[in-house]
Amino acid sequence: MSTTRNIGILAHVDAGKTTITERILFRTGATYKQGEVHDGTTVTDFDAQERQRGITIFAAAVSCTWDEHRINLIDTPGHVDFSAEVERSLRVLDGAVAVFDGVAGVEPQSESVWRQADQHRVPRIAFVNKLDRAGADLDAAVASIRTRLRVTPLVVQLPIGAEDGFTGVVDLVTRRAYTWVDGAIVEVDVPDPAEAARRRRLLEETVAELHAGALEEFVADDALKDATLRDALRELTGTGAGVVVLCGSAYKNRGIEPLLDAVVAYLPSPLDVAPVDPQRPATPDAPFAGLVFKVQAATTGRLTYVRVYSGTIAKGATVLDTGTGRTERISRILHVQADRHTELDDASAGDIVAVVGVKHARVGSTLCAPDAPLVLEAATTAEPVVSVA
């Protein structure tokens, strides 16, 4: 069944969030051309000021598809000065990828964003990036996750090679080794089967310790064993009891496919998370309710980004904005992709879309069915509409 993942990438400035986003959009086919951070062509860096400063200031949601699952990527600023913006994106996420620099490990800013995500109970997986850099050390980064973030790391991948010679990863859950030649994954034999087996045993022991009973079904059947371990890891991710750790090098395009697989495998679908209101289950036939989390001026007109929590919103529908008390008409519903927009006839519970036609809604406003008003949260004061270059 195809499902949705609403995720954000949380990272300290320079850890590689922009590069990872680029690689994901490229790999999922959402972009025709791969951008590079240094030449200012990256598609998520909408703003000229942002390009100049090299940090992500303004959030935007981008949709892509992986293995028939929709992944809505909500951009979150990596700079601590934009903490309010991080908070705002955390509200509409169901899961996140926390990125760490393979040389520096957990840095102070990654720690503060991690704490914010804790407050919002956002399930996370960790990606230790830049393993191609001199001095990169997965084990040291993992140790800093354990001590500084005070969470049990569940290392599911091992690097193949180190620094300049880093060529890929071994996934301990699927027991696959991935390496890359000319951008394509080539499956290779696990380079060090004894080490992989030792690490896998360690992982199983840690999971068993954190989640008594989860591994009881372990039998001689490898496939069942792998599926059981994956389910246990998904559950631990959901409760925050442990964090799945992956690794790679965004710059060298290594580790992106297993990262996308892990997003689908370990992070929850919006339909699996608790409803925002008992009267509003996350089903398509419940009364419509959605939260506005970003407003941008674009060439297509004013884009109002909405997280749909319940029901269905159709093109042409009239909605009530409980933030302003006005009713407004939705003229278009879009999935914003890297370099184009896809027009939708409707959007339902769990999705994140940009709507056109809503002229007055503010960040924090609830849009809902006029005959079933709801306030998801107090609307913030009027915010300037951010222009997109």
Ligand code: GDP
């Ligand atoms: P952001 O600030 O988190 O968005 O980080 P960027 O994606 O802009 O990356 C910051 C710098 O690190 C850029 O110069 C990237 O080219 C570089 N970078 C990103 N990922 C990697 C990686 O895996 N390896 C290396 N060596 N450099 C990387």
